[in-house]
Amino acid sequence: METPFPHYEPNGPNDEARGPRLRDIPVRLLVPNMITVLAICAGLSGVRLAFEGRFELAVAMVLIAAFLDGIDGRVARLMKATSKFGVQMDSLADIVNFGVAPALVSFAYVLDEARSVGWIAALLYVIAAGLRLARFNVMAERDVKAKWQSEYFVGVPAPAGAMLVLLPVYLGLIGVEMGRTLAFFASAYTVLIAFLLVSRLPVWSGKSENRVRRDLVLPVILAVVIYVATLMSFTWETMVITAVAYLATLPFGAWAWEKKYGGKWPEHPEEVREDGLPVERH
Template identity: 65%
Template sequence: MEGPFPPFEPDGPGENGESANNNKRLRDIPLRFVLPNIITVLAICAGLTGVRLAFEHRFDDAVLMVLLAALLDGVDGRVARLVKGSSKFGAEMDSLADIVNFGVAPALVLYSFVLDQARSFGWIAALLYAIACGLRLARFNVMMENKDSPKWQSAYFTGVPAPAGAFLVLLPVYLGFLGIAPDWYYATGVACYTLLVAFLLVSNLPVWSGKTLGARIPRAQVMPLILGVVFYVAMLATYTWETLTLSVLAYLAFLPYSLSMWRKQAAAHAAAAKNNAD
């Protein structure tokens, strides 16, 4: 007798509708296939809990839960690759989690904190941000299948990535904890800022991803890296909102530099292609 739940098939049914082993039902699933999915589900729980905390006006905890959701979302994929537990099911779960954690949750937290004072304009801004995040994630999934782009372009995102968008759009909340009163004028400005972040998500702006840094670190840079990480975490724990605000401003300042890097590499690639053609 079959149980109340369908069998878990990490990569879906086979070509003829059979399970992944083609001849018999897959009875035992290795834990390495389940662990990344558990982390993804926990990330969704954190994002939705952030929304609930925002509705309860516990905004500091709400922001921390959204940031925790972003952290867990970044961990699940790396865990899957580390334990060799990647699957089609996990990829679909991760995509669905991203729209909740980076689109819906930040938009609702921000609306509950300040955008509601801008009335309909604030809701439109929150709505457009959530939709832009969904469009950004859909475009990312499609572009992953593009094998024709030059190799150097793989070091850049097209548009601001969704996790960074959630990090950026919550800047008005950080500033609110630093003493800025959320009145109608501030809410209107925040709505315009939210629309700007939504535009950055769906734009063609090249954003350096850091993938070219590699997995190895020069020996001379190990100690400074450890000290830098410890310093940042200590600042984040001690001066949370100041550190988050400065981090957002630093990221926004980095975007023009990223565009400049892209243009230089594109010019070098075009010159090399022209020389090869000659």
């Protein structure tokens, strides 16, 4: 039966076949895309809740959106359900969940007290998130990658940026009084996070650490349980500590880079030579 909707082709149109195609699509190919769509719904719902004044739910929805957006690609790889459609869908969702949603929630909660300054800060953060995601996509698509790409990000990753930029909101939710003066400080902080997103600061990714020593298995499990328990019981206090701790680790990541690789990032870190080393410009 003909339908008004085009057929879903996860890897693009198949030129070998013509006319209507009734081939069924495996459910496993739809699951990652469904997670991506749910992430977009959560992020945009967070924006709506923020403008309705329900900020705790708004922040929770944005964090859930960031979490879902962060796992959809991993789910696709685990289920062997990667597709060109999913890659494009995920890229479009990232700018909403890691850029627009946290910026608007922060603006509705505190940045609007700074008027135009707060709005400019929110705009800069969204633009920086878009640039950061574009740079990440360019680097990820290269066939030849530098050795350090398995260990370090170039600049703070967008999911972490979404978590960090909401720090003023976390503080407000634990009782810190927000006013015009703090709104200007929050605006400056938002610009700082925007700068960290597009900077060439080496940030340890943790992707190369895929094994845990046997004697550390139980302590790691216990630490995760404690963190989740505190997150459930003291949500915003835990998020404040998490954001501050993440910021505190950034200098150590740069120090570790300097110690292991010695030298500075190339001017264009998305460019590497055929042997996988960064392109050095003089």
